[in-house]
Amino acid sequence: MNLVIRKAEKNDMISVLLLIKELAEFEREPLAVELTQNDLIRDGFSNSLFVCFVAVLNDTIVGMSLGYPRYSTWKGATMHLEDLIVTQKFRSKGIGNTLFSNFIKYSHSKGVKRVEWSVLNWNVNAIKFYESNGAVVSDEWKIVQMDEESINNFILNT
Amino acid sequence: MNLVIRKAEKNDMISVLLLIKELAEFEREPLAVELTQNDLIRDGFSNSLFVCFVAVLNDTIVGMSLGYPRYSTWKGATMHLEDLIVTQKFRSKGIGNTLFSNFIKYSHSKGVKRVEWSVLNWNVNAIKFYESNGAVVSDEWKIVQMDEESINNFILNT
Numbered sequence: 001m002n003l004v005i006r007k008a009e010k011n012d013m014i015s016v017l018l019l020i021k022e023l024a025e026f027e028r029e030p031l032a033v034e035l036t037q038n039d040l041i042r043d044g045f046s047n048s049l050f051v052c053f054v055a056v057l058n059d060t061i062v063g064m065s066l067g068y069p070r071y072s073t074w075k076g077a078t079m080h081l082e083d084l085i086v087t088q089k090f091r092s093k094g095i096g097n098t099l100f101s102n103f104i105k106y107s108h109s110k111g112v113k114r115v116e117w118s119v120l121n122w123n124v125n126a127i128k129f130y131e132s133n134g135a136v137v138s139d140e141w142k143i144v145q146m147d148e149e150s151i152n153n154f155i156l157n158t
Numbered sequence: 159m160n161l162v163i164r165k166a167e168k169n170d171m172i173s174v175l176l177l178i179k180e181l182a183e184f185e186r187e188p189l190a191v192e193l194t195q196n197d198l199i200r201d202g203f204s205n206s207l208f209v210c211f212v213a214v215l216n217d218t219i220v221g222m223s224l225g226y227p228r229y230s231t232w233k234g235a236t237m238h239l240e241d242l243i244v245t246q247k248f249r250s251k252g253i254g255n256t257l258f259s260n261f262i263k264y265s266h267s268k269g270v271k272r273v274e275w276s277v278l279n280w281n282v283n284a285i286k287f288y289e290s291n292g293a294v295v296s297d298e299w300k301i302v303q304m305d306e307e308s309i310n311n312f313i314l315n316t
Contacts, residue, residue, distance in 0.1 A: 020231045032232045034271075039234055049229045068229050071207045073178045073241050074190045075306075076197055083231050101316050104304070108313050113192075116303045127300075134308030138301045142285075145274045146262070148233075150292030155266050158259050 001057065003095060005102045008052035008064065013040040015061035016052060019085040027120060050082065053102055055095050062090040065103045067117075075113035079103075082117070100133070118143065159215065161253060163260045166210035166222065171198040173219035174210060177243040185278060208240065211260055213253050220248040223261045225275075233271035237261075240275070258291070276301065 008016060014037050024033045043049040055063035063086035070080045081103055086096045107115045119126050119137065127137055146154070166174060172195050182191045201207040213221035221244035228238045239261055244254045265273045277284050277295065285295055304312070 024232065029232070034233055035231065043229065043234060047235075049227065049235060066229075066231060068227075069207065070228065070238065071201065071224075071226050071240060073193065073224060074182065074187070075192055076201060077205075077207060080228065082229060101312075104309060104312050105316075108309050112309075113306045114303055115309060116301065118299045119302050120298055121300050122298075127302075130302050130304075133304070134311055135302050135304040136308075138303065140279055141276045141301045142279050143274065143296045143299045143301065144277050144285075144288050144293050145272055145296065146288075146291070146293040148271045150294075151262060151266050151270075151273060153292055154259075154262050158263075 001093065003098060004056045005053055005098060006056065008044070008054045010041050010045055012052075012054050012061060012064075013037050013044070016040060016054065016064050016066070019061075019064050019087060020083065022087060023083060023085045051106070053099065053106070055086065055099050057090065057095070062087050063095050063099055065099045067103060067107075069110075069112075070116070072114060077110070077112050078114040078116060079107040079110065079112045080116055084117075096129075100129075104133075159251065161256060162214045163211055163256060164214065166202070166212045168199050168203055170210075170212050170219060170222075171195050171202070174198060174212065174222050174224070177219075177222050177245060178241065180245060181241060181243045209264070211257065211264070213244065213257050215248065215253070220245050221253050221257050223257045225261060225265075227268075227270075228274070230272060235268070235270050236272040236274060237265040237268065237270045238274055242275075254287075258287075262291075 017037050021033050024030055050066050050068045052066045054061045066083045067079055067081045070078045072078050084099055175195050179191050182188055208224050208226040210224045212219045224241045225237055225239045228236045230236050242257055
């Protein structure tokens, strides 16, 4: 298996978008992806809003990781792993493991005090994998989100 | 009540750090704050890792909000509200409300598609406040964290 993990380039964003859409289907939100290939190119390369790595197997992109810096007022600089995706056909071959390891090593090289991400509570395989690597899944902290519509309503009403 | 919300300056970081420590005590983690005033000045002003606003009441800092950009591979650019703190003595006067409103307006002005943050599941007053403003608290997504020790162990073992 000739697997290479490398930083993504602009040309890879079409494959990255397909992986994002595949994950959204798995997460039962097939229509949630509003981004286009051009959005990803602008946001990842002109605006540097994220870093992306791709897993290339025999010249084909079969997986990716995508993350960005965050900040903890307790610990300082941290990294967030937004997505870790391996396409269905190539799962259970250790590619996700290699992508994860690459992202943790990248974060470590940046000197961050924490790496964090989110997981769906029913994704037990992912949770087992994360815990086996020393990560802790919080029962106490909840994620709160205000979407675009709520933001607009809030602005109108205040 | 002469309340002003303004962007924090370097000189404000000593007051901001005191507020961070006060919140950590409330959240039952009094020893969790490892940051110093100088860390905050470097990270917020030289490295631009976060944006911070302070609530100034009659020339005294009584509250703050602190956040940073994040990225959703579904929606694009988002903002994260890391902390919203009002010192104990000045709670229940609408200052938190004003800081929250200011942060949402700031995020809206940046054109983000989502504002998000975390809340402790037992902090029912905060949850009520957020929900009354159109935010949604997720039961399905869990926060996963790998701390510095686990990162170092992971690096050593892979």
